[in-house]
Amino acid sequence: MAALAGAPLLGRSVARAHLERAIGRAKDGTGSFLWISGEAGIGKTSLLDAATALAADRGVRVLRGTAWNDPGTPPFWLWVQVLRDAAGRAGREELLARWGPRSAEALSLLPELAAASGHPQDGTVDPERFALFDAVEGVLAAIGAEQPLLVALDDLHWTDPGSLRLLRFLTRSPGAAPVVVVATWRDAEKVPDALESLATELAAHSERIKLAGLERGEVAELLDRAAGLRVDSEEAERLRERTGGNPLFLVELARLAQDRGGGDLTALVPTSAEAIIGRRLARVSQACHEILAVAAIAGTANTVETVAALAQRDPVDIVAALDEAVAAGLASEAAGRVEIAHPLIRDCLVRSLAPTRAREVHLAAAELVADDPAAAAEAAHHLRAALPLGDVARAREASRRAAEVAHAARAFEEAVRHRAVELELAGADLAARFEALLGRGTALLALGVLAGARDDFVQAATLARARHDPEGFAQAALGFAAGTTGFEVRLWDRAQLDLLEEALVLLGDADSALRVDVMARLSVASAFAADADRRRDLAEQATAIARRIGDPRAVAHALSAHCDAIAGPADSGRREAEAGEVIANARLAGDRGLELLGLRHRIVALLEQGRTVDARADMAAFELAADHLGQPLYSWYVPLFRGYLAHLAGDMTTTRACADEVDRIGALTDSHNARILAAVQRFWCAIEERRTEEILVELRRLVDEFAEAAPDGDSPLPFFPGQEPSLRRAALPSIAAVVADLAPDAEFLSTLGLVTLAAYDAGDPPEAAAVLRDALMPYRGCWAVDGIAAGAMGPVDRYLGALDLLIGDLAAAEDHLAAALADAASAGAPLASAHTKVLQADVLDRRGGSGDAVRARELRVDALGFYRAHGLVARARELEDRLTGSASPADGPSAPARAEGRFRREGDVWQLAFRGAPAIVRHVKGMTDLAILLGRPSEETHALDLAGQGGPRQGGTGPALDDQATAAYRRRLAELDADIDEADRVGDADAAARAVAEREFLIAELGAAYGLGGRARRTNDDAERARSTVTWRIRDAIKRIEAAHPALGAHLRRSVRTGTFCSYDPEQAVDWEL
Missing domain, CATH: 1.25.40 (Serine Threonine Protein Phosphatase 5, Tetratricopeptide repeat)
Structure with missing residues (x-):
């Protein structure tokens, strides 16, 4: 810090080592980001000075910027200084040649080097801001390519949020170029929440250096070397305690003591460094004090000439006062400027003026x-x-x-x-x-x-x-409706619709770009809330007006609204063409947001036609533009599209990771669409991994929170995968009415596809399957796409083939499935191919012709290999089960005959069979619970009745288990599992029986102490204890069954409900041998 000019840098060896390593890495070609923090006066600026001196000695170029505590500071002032330092005396053309054309955006920050440009305020999120960020990054990278670079940024607690966001952009991959960024931040400074949040994020992703106060010996050495004052160890300790070891505080105190001619330093310590500064200001002349105060108010315009004019004094007086201030340590030497020595001094000066x-x-x-x-x-x-x-x-x-x-x-x-x-x-x-x-x-x-924007626009309207003022009202209504780009339009918003409708009436019939924008936005915002014909009419009228007035941006906006109005499988080709026009006109208008919207529309239209190769090209273009802009409003689509392609390939691990990234980025801009589509991708992961019941709760929550997540209402939900079988059976008579009510929009094929998947698993009757087939038949050859490229559902022909199987039309099924397999191969969709092969094998089983069994086995083996390779364990187990029983082909999912199974205890084991495949599972009490439920299909049994079947429990469990006891229980359960496996391996029945008995006891104890999700219980109520105990027992039993017989385990997991009342409610009736 300037107030310590000439004083040594003490007690900072660790911090200096961090800086030396960072500078050394830059010399080796690797960048880094360091964040220095601490209280006012602790030595942050001194350390930054030491870093810049060290860098210069090592041949590293230094650029510097310091934030200014003044509301009149220009935007991005921190970076204006850095860029001016970088530009030197070079002109614009020379810099463009040196740094590349991309640097033009960065030069726009410097008025003396900026070209004339305008940035329209059209009520949209401005992507050009991120082009600016990218340009500044390019400038620093260009400089770093010539010579390693240190960017020193001081006093960031006083900068603007935009400057911190630019810093965040630059430091997201700090090692990519030989650029070291070192920033200082004052702790405990009152700053706006937005600035505090950004600083917290930056610090978390940096190499942090937290400066503390000096130690006793360092206090004594500082006072000696900076002011020639000698203090003993005890006095140094008292001073350290009173000042917190703050170097600025200590040096100012020493100077105050010198001014007074010595004395006991500890007796001079006031309540703050500001108080010390106030005392020292009182010791300079009144003229010097007033001139310094005027210079402090002048802010960045603190030249001698400016201060002279403001103070109404001769420049010679200013220079004389400056010399006095420098001698007093209140100002710094600076050619032609009045530089206050420290921000704390500047604050005191401003407050001192009347x-x-x-x-x-x-x-x-x-x-x-x-x-x-x-x-x-x-x-x-x-x-x-x-x-x-x-x-x-x-x-x-x-x-x-x-x-x-x-x-x-x-x-x-x-x-x-x-x-x-x-x-x-x-x-x-x-x-x-x-x-x-x-x-x-x-x-x-x-x-x-x-x-906040919405509130302001309502008041403006x-x-x-x-x-x-009709034009003003229309502008406010459009602002309320989130501008003209249309990436995030609120639906089911009555207030938004009312404002837009009123704006349309107030504007009258005259052609204008403003009228186009209102009509286009009203068309999109009316989705699910207005007649589809009116939405199309609004978009078509807007397009006609935009073409008449010859405004390319208006044409792009109107056509994008029309693409939205005709969304659905019937108009995929038309939307592809119109989306191309959106892209072309948006590029003419220089509107990158609309260009990306056009790409989004075209990607979906291409995917619906099965043209994955073309869609990939547009996805790559979208990703390139979105990455360049760096705006979360657009960039969350990048992982969404990647997740779609991963789903297409059967890589559900990547799809799930992409969904999480969609959520993370979308949260930065509070995107409803991102939340919904991330949930859709996770839903598809669950479907492919046969875990659908786990996601239905999330989908239900989303439907409750966002109406647009289920535009057709709740009516199709009972028919979705994973629903309770009883709920599906109760709703099945209404399936024709539900399908008839579905609008042929963007969700039409995905909804029918989901219902078809569940229908096939449940073995729906032919008449219900025929309803679905008739609805899907017009779209043979199309592809089902869930959401805005969230779920890769595959060819519609695959779903038609499954429905044909349920109906019993094997010839039609063969035809559709052959087409689906060809389409999947053409589109590069191996997961859809595997699913289709499984269905083809089912067709062959049903037909039972010569060689069909062999061919069916080959198809299943192919699919099994794919499932195993891609970690789709549950699907692989299902196929393994089918292959095990393939000598006696199953009737297939539509067979009306009741399935058969065995669930019978023989001594210490249970003999099981399901779908023709046998298994043996060792006895645990949960097996007996299951046997009781299997013998009472669709009947509820109280948990107390089940808990009593193994003998009454005596007494209560006492208080809930503490963490240590719980951990011990769980460790012992893991050990018992290993003991049981080992006993089974060596044939030691007695040891196995003892381990099983102990395991049963521990499970019962845990069941009594903990509820669902591991929540600790604190009750001795018999019913509650029975509920938790039985739940644990049944889950443990099903887990054991899954290990021995995956198909039966999956069946029981879907069909058995636990709780106070337990039941077995199968999707297909089973005759159990008990």
Whole structure:
């Protein structure tokens, strides 16, 4: 820090070692990011100075930026300094040649080097902000390619959120280039929540250096070497305790003691470093004090000439006062500028000036920068601070200009701040309030703060209505509807629809781009809430108007709305063509958001046609553009598309990881679509892995929270995979009505496909299957795509083949499945191929012709190999079971005959059989519970009745188990499992019986102490204890059955319900031999 100029850097050996290693890595070609934090005066800036000196000695180039504690600081001031340092005296053309054309965006931060450009405020999240971030990254990488680089950033607690977001962007992969970034942050500083959150995130991804106070010996050495003061060990310890070992505090204290001619240092310690500074300010001349205070108010405009003008003094007086301040340690040597030595000193100076005099200085400072467009923020700050001196309207207009400059520079947080001041100064002026609200809403929308933006747009619409301003009302309505790009449109939103409808009426019939935007957005927002014909009419009319006025952005917006209005399998080809027009017109208009929306539409249209190769090309283009922009609003689609392709390939591990990434990125912009589609991908993972019951709870929650997750309402849900068999059976008579009510939209094929999967597993009757087949038949040759490329469901012909099997039309089934296999192969969809082969094997089993059994076995073996290779264990087990019993082909899922099974105890083992395959499982009490339930299909049995079958339990369990006891129980269970396996292996029946008995006892104890999900119970109630005990026993038994007989285990897991009342409710009746 400047106040310690000439003082040694003590007690920082560990921190210096971190910096030396980072600089050494940069010399070796690897970058890093270091975050130095600590309280005010602890030595952060001194350490940063040491880092820059060390870097320079090692041949590493240094660029530096320091944040400024002044509301008038221009947006991205931190990076303006860094880029100016990097540019030196070079001109724009020279820099473009040196850094590449991409650097033009970065140069836009420097008024002296920026080209004329505009950034429209159209109410959308501005992707150009991320082009700026990418450009700055490119500049630093270009410099680093020539010479290792250290970027030193000081006092980040005073910077703007946009500057921190740029830093976050630059440091997301710190090792990619030989660039070291070192940043300092003051702890315990009161900063806005947004800044604090960003700082926390940055620190978490950095190499952190936390500075603490100096130790006793270091305190004594600092005082000696910095001020020539000698203190003994005890006095050094007392000083360390009183000052916290803060170097600034200690040196200022030493200087105060010197000014007083010595004395007991500990007696001089006031409550804070600021108090010390106040005492020292009192010792300089009044003229020096006032000139320094004026310089502190001047902010970044602190040249000698500027300070002289503001202080109304001769420049010679300024230089004399500066010399006095430097001698007193209050200012630093700086050619032509009045540099205050430390931010704490600057704060004290500003507070020391009389309020009226401070306002006069602010007003004079505003006059000095009034004609400088680059100083819009400074002018706005000074005019606001000068009030009530000066004109309120002028101050408000300055805030508006500052907001526009910040928005154009993509410093949206600063734009929001300036708009808030503008709104405050608008008073009762309705027109001024409207402009401020519309502007702030637009900036909040660009930041992705949707709730805040929505509030501002509602207020703006109310003002526009009162002022009879149709254009203003339409702008507010569009802002409320999240702008014109349309990546995240709220559905089922009555307030949004009402605003858009009113805007359309107020605008009248005249052609305009604004009318196009309102009609297009109303069409999309009316999904599921208005007649489909009206949605199409609105989009078609908007397209016609846009073509008449020749506005490419309006054409792109209208056509994207039309693509949405005709979503569904019937118009895939048309949507592909129109999406191509969206892309082309968006590129003409320079609207990257609309371009990405066009790519999204075309990707889905291509996938619905089974043209995966073409869709992959568009996905790659989307990913390239989204990665370049770095905006979460767009970038969560990248893992979504990757998850779709992984599903297509049968890699459900990757699909699940992609779903998690969709969730993570989508949360950054509060995207409902991201949450819904991530859940859809996890749902498909569960389906492919035969775990559907685990995801239905999540789907139910999503349907309750987001109506758009189930546009057809609840009616199809009982027919989905994983539902309770009794629920499906009860709903089955209504299946024709449910299917008839489905709209032929984007969810049509996916809904029918899901219902078909469940119908095949349940063996639905032919008449129910015929309803589904008739609905799907017009779309033979299409592909079913769940959501916006969330689930790769495969060819519709596969589902038609399954339905033909249920109906008994084997010839049609063969035809459809052959087509499905060819389509899957053409599209590169091996998972769909494997599923289709399983169905083909079922057809051959049903037909039973010569050679059919052999061919069926070959098909199942092929599918089995794929399932095993891709970790689809449950599906592999099902096929293994079928192959084991393939000598006697099963009737297939549609066979009306009742299945047969055996579940009979013989001594210490249970003889099991299901679907023709036998197994043996050792006795545990849960097996007896299951046998009772199997003998009472669809009947409820109280847990107390089951708990009593093995003999009454005596007494209670006492208090719930503590963590240590629970861990011991679980360890012992694992040991007993190993003992049982070993006893079985060597044939020691007695040892196995003892281990099983002990295991039963432990399970019962745990069942009494813990509930579902491992939640500890604290009750001795008999019914509750029976419920938990029986639940644990039955789950343990099913787990053992699954290990010996996967098909039977899966059947029981789907069909057995536990709780206070337990039941066995199979999807297909089974005749059990008990």
